[in-house]
Amino acid sequence: MKSNTNNDWLYEITPHKKLITLNLKEIWRYRDLLILFVKRDIVTVYKQTILGPLWYFIQPLFTSVIFTLVFNNVAGVSTGAVPSFLFNLAGITAWNYFKACFTGTSNIFRGNAGIFGKVYFPRAIMPLSITISNLFKFGIQLLIFIGFYGYFLFMGKQVAPNTYILLMPVYIIMMALMGLGLGMTISAVTTKYRDLTVLVGFATSLLMYISAVPFPLSKAVEKLPEYSWAFIYNPITQIIEGFRYITLDYGTFTWGGFLYALFFSIGIFLIGLIIFNRTEKNFIDTV
């Protein structure tokens, strides 16, 4: 081995922080860990249950049924030609993925302090694994959605996607980025100041209503004109409404809204990543 010229070193541990250090090479080296975490997240949910993976089906179905009963039958919200149940199922499927990414990542530092305090591995593995394992769950829920879609078509209902369905992958990425970005920010901030943990619990359930999940955006704008900005400028509304539009061809879609949501998601994600990077080095001292 040569003498200690600086470029010989494999890596250096310093207090200096770069703004964004997403070390992809290192993450690639730990890809097996990523896969194992994803597997763990999926498998352990239904260990020692009788219904097993069936539970992934039950939750969205029941929520859709309740939403249909409460909003469409009791409150009389109209969903046009689209069956209310299918309308709700679409919204819940999209919402659930965002919510799972968000709540999953928002507790990363505190929830894993035990592991993070003992071993180093690229911390970004954790949010990545949460996004991927939730993508799997989202896939299952999408299958149910497609199943019911087929059922309603068979029953002769007027449902059909439109050409914008090609944007589906972009919508999925937006949901993930938005959930990750918000979650990473919250998780980083709560390592030192716990205030936001209290917020996350009830804020997600409230956010669902401002994101127009159980009713069409047009209805919200029509009934609450003075607060319509809260729905329209909420990027999550744009994602949910857009997801319903491309799958059910019902609702509103504007390229402006789409791009707004897209840039917003990327922006939130980058902010989250920066804050996450700043925190990961020393959070164990304050958590």
Next chain:
Amino acid sequence: MGVILKAENISKQYRLGLVGTGTIKHDLNRFWHQIRGKEDPYSKVGAVNDRSTKAKEEYVWALRDINFEVEQGEVLGIIGKNGAGKSTLLKILSRVTGPTTGSIKTKGRIASLLEVGTGFHPELTGRENIYLNGAILGMTKAEIAAKEDEIINFSGCAMYIDTPVKRYSSGMRVRLGFAVAAFLEPDILVVDEVLAVGDVEFQKKAIGKMQDISKGEGRTVLFVSHNMASVKSLCTRAIVLENGTSIFEGTAEESVSYYLNSSYQLSTTPLMERHDRKGNGKLFINDIYVETFEGVKVAELTSGEAYNIKMEFMMTEKVNPKHLVLVTQFKNENDELLTTIATDEIGVSFRAIDMPKRGMFNIEIPKLQFREGKYTMTYMVSEKQSLKSPHLIIDFLQDAFSINVIRGDYWNSGVLNRPKGFIQEATIFLSKN
């Protein structure tokens, strides 16, 4: 052989007290300095890491300007008392937390073993957890698969390997965790010695494995330990930490004797100047000395002679003498416990003591059984209401007093006894076979 790891001016600052609304002011101030490109305003303040003194400042330096180099294939020991900064240094080396200043440069991958079984998931089976834990420690799936059988054999949990870990006994969990760790093959291994846990049989196995790793396979190891004997046997070189700074660096042998000498010096400071006592202080020992039976104070003791260890005390609050218990423990130069003398075991009960008075415990040693060497004494005075009730500590002081023993003729045989350890009374005779 070149330098594989180099630590330069490593410092670590911690904040004392609670995190709350008060800290946000400091955080904002720090942020304000940072965006103007100025130095952290709190990096200059901070107390020396001395646990027993009362904190006057809000920040403490857990580590201050640590420098060292590790050569390829070297086994470096890190020794020091509790709170000297050993664990903080380990955490920085293993990248769990960052240093406040300074840098560590390395030419190899570091794997750290601060705990066994990190990340075990209770719902997964032993086999699944081997993979998960191995990956967390930095192994790839292929590496683990290649060693899977060896790991299972080493752990001795073959029967339960497909049972969820939540059904395991705590000992089995530790065994499985250690087994995975034992088959790690990083360039640099950072180990905390508390890892050698489990039952006696497994401890032997674990220490043997550590020896293999450090000796046989020529791996670079950084080893933190309290056990001087294992530092001496495993390490080639060692550094001594005290209050967050490195106070000595040398061969393992030199460092260990330096460390033990510094704790020996502590035990020779006058008792009244010691501030590391524990207990409620109703009664405290203010002087300890040794006298011969004739009443002559001595500084050096001879094996086989008769002595009284006198412990003078002051009582500031009434203590029922019937409830009083005195426990003394003697340790050798390697910090290994040799013997314990406890009044409640022997069945001694004390006479009434007048208030507020001075008094004296007298430990009578008819024939000193220590061989040549330095020994330190730790004492605890406690109150015990009844036989089964717990000890309420009145005065407790670690390494309170030290004695220096020289060789003597214990058996009156004309042969001076050999150094170190304890003389065992025994009768030896030849028998016909």
